[in-house]
Ligand code: NI
């Protein structure tokens with residue numbers, strides 16, 4: 001059994017075959033984080049892009065637990081320049097890691113470091129864990145190639161932003177569910193800041209009404225898959 005734990009915003013921990021994989025570990029500064037960054041350890045940290053609410057506590061956690069940071073080339077180089085172990089990838093490419101395969105997809109957004117430096121293209125993340133496929137959309141607006149992503153990969157769990165303002169809002173995320181056709185959708189990137197206030201229960205209800213499955217994870221909740 002593998003586990004998916006939600007820390008709020010776009011931060012998730014996946015535990016699979018004794019590996020701990022963190023995605024977008026923004027803990028410090030997240031008012032809903034159910035844990036402190038100091039309590040987290042990981043073997044790998046996968047980043048969708050460089051914005052502070054995704055890069056977050058990467059340096060603290062990676063240094064302490066010797067985690068390898070997986071990101072697009074520019075951001076991986078930045079992580080390496082901070083003394084972290086990094087694996088450089090880019091959009092459209094996949095690579096087999098000890099825990100499973102990672103493939104980066106497009107995402108329509110921006111990506112810059114806290115210092116304002118350009119950090120390459122933002123990405124979505126496909127994770128292939130034995131027979132399960134997880135899609136973390138990163139920060140993105142709706143795009144029609146989601147249909148292609150859904151055609152190429154039978155997605156079991158889609159993690160989609162619904163907070164609007166910086167990313168898809170609820171209505172566009174509902175369209176994304178139709179295009180991606182995942183078995184289960186879990187909303188993310190909402191309510192952390194006033195400008196991304198959104199109702200995850202309403203989103204879940206809207207998805208369920210279309211005959212597809214969705215579930216809200218509470219902050220700190222673990223889901224087994
Ligand atoms: Ni962002």
Ligand code: MN
Pocket residue numbers: 051053054139166189
């Ligand atoms: Mn964000």
